[in-house]
Amino acid sequence: MYEKILLESPLGPRMRIEGKEYDYFCGTSYYCLHGHERLIRAACEAARNYGLGPATGWGVPPLREVERLSSTFFGTPAAKYMVSGYFGNFFLVHALKEEYHVIFVDEVSHYSVFDAIRSVEKPIHPFAHLDPEDLRLKLKGHLGPGQVPLVITDGVFPVTGALAPLRDYVEVLAPYGGILCVDDSHGVGVLGANGRGSLEHWGVEGERCYLAGTLSKAFGGFGGIIPGDEELMERISQNVRVPVGASPPPVPAAAASAEGIRILSEHPELRERLWGNVAYLRGKLRGLGFAVEESPVPIISLRPVGDLDLSEVQKKLMQMGTMVKYVPPRGYSDAPEVGTIRIAVFSEHSREQFDRLVEALRTCL
Ligand SMILES: Cc1ncc(COP(=O)(O)O)c(C=O)c1O
The missing domain is CATH 3.40.640.10 (Type I PLP-dependent aspartate aminotransferase-like (Major domain))
Structure with missing residues (x-):
C-alpha cells in the first residue's frame, strides 16, 4: 500500500505536504531525528x-x-x-x-x-x-x-x-x-x-x-x-x-x-519529553470519549465511537491543517476489523499542537 500524500520537507512536527503546512502526526520518527x-x-x-x-x-x-x-x-x-x-x-x-x-x-x-x-x-x-x-x-x-x-x-x-x-x-x-x-x-x-x-x-x-x-x-x-x-x-x-x-x-x-x-x-530527557507528550495527548483523547489506555507507547489508535466514520474524520482534520493516518479495516498486519485513526506522537510536538488536534477532533464528533 503506497502513501498517497507527498512529503515536501524534512521530517518534523510541522510538515509541508503538497504545498501546504500541516501539524504532522504520522509515521514513526518519534523524535523527528530524520530531519535533525x-x-x-x-x-x-x-x-x-x-x-x-x-x-x-x-x-x-x-x-x-x-x-x-x-x-x-x-x-x-x-x-x-x-x-x-x-x-x-x-x-x-x-x-x-x-x-x-x-x-x-x-x-x-x-x-x-x-x-x-x-x-x-x-x-x-x-x-x-x-x-x-x-x-x-x-x-x-x-x-x-x-x-x-x-x-x-x-x-x-x-x-x-x-x-x-x-x-x-x-x-x-x-x-x-x-x-x-x-x-x-x-x-x-x-x-x-x-x-x-x-x-x-x-x-x-x-x-x-x-x-x-x-x-x-x-x-x-x-x-x-x-x-x-x-x-x-x-x-x-x-x-x-x-x-x-x-x-x-x-x-x-x-x-x-x-x-x-x-x-x-x-539526551535521555528526549524520552521523558516524549512520554510526557504521550501521557498528555492520551489524557485529552480520553476526555473526548475515546477508549485510549494509559501507555508510554507513542502510537495512539482511535476506534470509532458510535457510528463515527473515521475516514471522514481524517479528511476533515486534513482540511483543518492536521495530518493523521486513517488505517482501513485489516489494512495492515495488526489493523483491526474496523477502520481506525493512527496518531503518532513526537517528542517535538508542542502542547499547542495537541490542543489543536483535540479541538479539531471535537468538531468532528
Ligand atoms: C513491526 C515492524 N517490523 C519491521 C519493520 C521493518 O523495519 P524497517 O523499516 O527498518 O525495514 C516495520 C516497519 O514499518 C515494522 O512496523
Missing part, C-alpha cells in the same frame, strides 16, 4: 569522506560505528547491523534454529515476522493476539516431549500501539526452556528506562530473550539492528548469508544512524 540537523550533517560528511559505500564490503568506519554504538546503547557485548529492520526476524530465527523445534507466533504479528518464520523449516502455530493463556494452551497442545518452543511477536504493534505482554510470555515459556524473539521496531529508542525497548520495559532482558530492532524509526537513521552476545553474533554468521551475500546499508545512512544513537544516548 546533526543527522543530515553526519550523512553529508560520510558521503564526502567515504562515498555512498564500499560496494558490497563492510570495511568502512560508519558501519562499524553503528555496531559499536548500538552495543553500548543496548548494554550488550556486540550488535549486528543489517540493511533493513524487516530482515531482523529472519536473522534471529535462522541464527537460533538449532536451539528450538516449534514456533509459536502472535496471530497478527508484522509481515516481516511471518515471512521470517515461513523461511525456516519448523512447525508454526499462531496464538491469539496478546493472549498468554492461549499461548499456554497452544504450547501444551503442540509440543512433543523434550521439544523447545520459540515464541515470536511484535513488542509494540505498529497500528494499534498495543504492547505484547512479554513478562507473561516469559513465565509461560519458562518450564519449557523456551526462547522469546521480539520484533521491537517500534519499541527500541522509546520504551524502557534506557530506551532499550520492550524487553527493558517488561524487565525481561536476558539469556533466552532476543530482540530485532530498527534504526529507521526512533533513531532517525536507516537499517536493522540486533544487539546480543558474541555467541549470537557467531550463530548469525554461521546461519545467515545476508551479510556476506548482500551490500551493507548505504554509508551516509549508517553515519546518520550512528548520530541518531549518539543523540538518544546523550
Whole structure:
C-alpha cells in the first residue's frame, strides 16, 4: 500500500505536504531525528569522506560505528547491523534454529515476522493476539516431549500501539526452556528506562530473550539492528548469508544512524519529553470519549465511537491543517476489523499542537 500524500520537507512536527503546512502526526520518527540537523550533517560528511559505500564490503568506519554504538546503547557485548529492520526476524530465527523445534507466533504479528518464520523449516502455530493463556494452551497442545518452543511477536504493534505482554510470555515459556524473539521496531529508542525497548520495559532482558530492532524509526537513521552476545553474533554468521551475500546499508545512512544513537544516548530527557507528550495527548483523547489506555507507547489508535466514520474524520482534520493516518479495516498486519485513526506522537510536538488536534477532533464528533 503506497502513501498517497507527498512529503515536501524534512521530517518534523510541522510538515509541508503538497504545498501546504500541516501539524504532522504520522509515521514513526518519534523524535523527528530524520530531519535533525546533526543527522543530515553526519550523512553529508560520510558521503564526502567515504562515498555512498564500499560496494558490497563492510570495511568502512560508519558501519562499524553503528555496531559499536548500538552495543553500548543496548548494554550488550556486540550488535549486528543489517540493511533493513524487516530482515531482523529472519536473522534471529535462522541464527537460533538449532536451539528450538516449534514456533509459536502472535496471530497478527508484522509481515516481516511471518515471512521470517515461513523461511525456516519448523512447525508454526499462531496464538491469539496478546493472549498468554492461549499461548499456554497452544504450547501444551503442540509440543512433543523434550521439544523447545520459540515464541515470536511484535513488542509494540505498529497500528494499534498495543504492547505484547512479554513478562507473561516469559513465565509461560519458562518450564519449557523456551526462547522469546521480539520484533521491537517500534519499541527500541522509546520504551524502557534506557530506551532499550520492550524487553527493558517488561524487565525481561536476558539469556533466552532476543530482540530485532530498527534504526529507521526512533533513531532517525536507516537499517536493522540486533544487539546480543558474541555467541549470537557467531550463530548469525554461521546461519545467515545476508551479510556476506548482500551490500551493507548505504554509508551516509549508517553515519546518520550512528548520530541518531549518539543523540538518544546523550539526551535521555528526549524520552521523558516524549512520554510526557504521550501521557498528555492520551489524557485529552480520553476526555473526548475515546477508549485510549494509559501507555508510554507513542502510537495512539482511535476506534470509532458510535457510528463515527473515521475516514471522514481524517479528511476533515486534513482540511483543518492536521495530518493523521486513517488505517482501513485489516489494512495492515495488526489493523483491526474496523477502520481506525493512527496518531503518532513526537517528542517535538508542542502542547499547542495537541490542543489543536483535540479541538479539531471535537468538531468532528
Ligand atoms: C513491526 C515492524 N517490523 C519491521 C519493520 C521493518 O523495519 P524497517 O523499516 O527498518 O525495514 C516495520 C516497519 O514499518 C515494522 O512496523
